[in-house]
Amino acid sequence: GAVVSQHPSWVICKSGTSVKIECRSLDFQATTMFWYRQFPKQSLMLMATSNEGSKATYEQGVEKDKFLINHASLTLSTLTVTSAHPEDSSFYICSTLGGGGGETQYFGPGTRLLVL
């Protein structure tokens, strides 16, 4: 399967600051990446679909101006949480579809965000 990395793995920030999370596809070129988040003891919820060279597609209820997604290359997608608030504290995970047109998604290790 695809190998996906995320950076940072853990971030603590003050309320009102912006945080950027990077997601990299290490072993193949990913035209599509997905961003999910998971609150404690809950399921993973899709936030947005990131498409290389075009605008991201956001799920209902996810503010596109608050969660900025940039997919500028075939190996890198970034999620920026702007003006973070404590309620944004969560576990953010990215994924890519497997290479060769496969339908399986492979996930990064996740980023734990804590907003004080």
Add this chain to the structure above:
Amino acid sequence: DQQVKQNSPSLSVQEGRISILNCDYTNSMFDYFLWYKKYPAEGPTFLISISSIKDKNEDGRFTVFLNKSAKHLSLHIVPSQPGDSAVYFCAASARNSGYALNFGKGTSLLVTP
């Protein structure tokens, strides 16, 4: 609206026995189903998948069964090992939605020696 449901939040099984994890879905457009294993503060690890054109897929100790008429799938692990202890997520996707995943809430499996 939870389109994928895992109604058992936890399951405890003795080592060597079979673990059966269940999953139900409501959206008939789903055509691809996956199982992931997850540890706290880590990303999900892909285990096994099945296309809607099949009713069974096997990979080593893991077998996934799909009953389309009942909108039900299950993951069988046999024999269960202590290292299988983790949270297992069922997920479903549809080709016409770009294969974005809809997850269940997970089942925490504990395999005891």
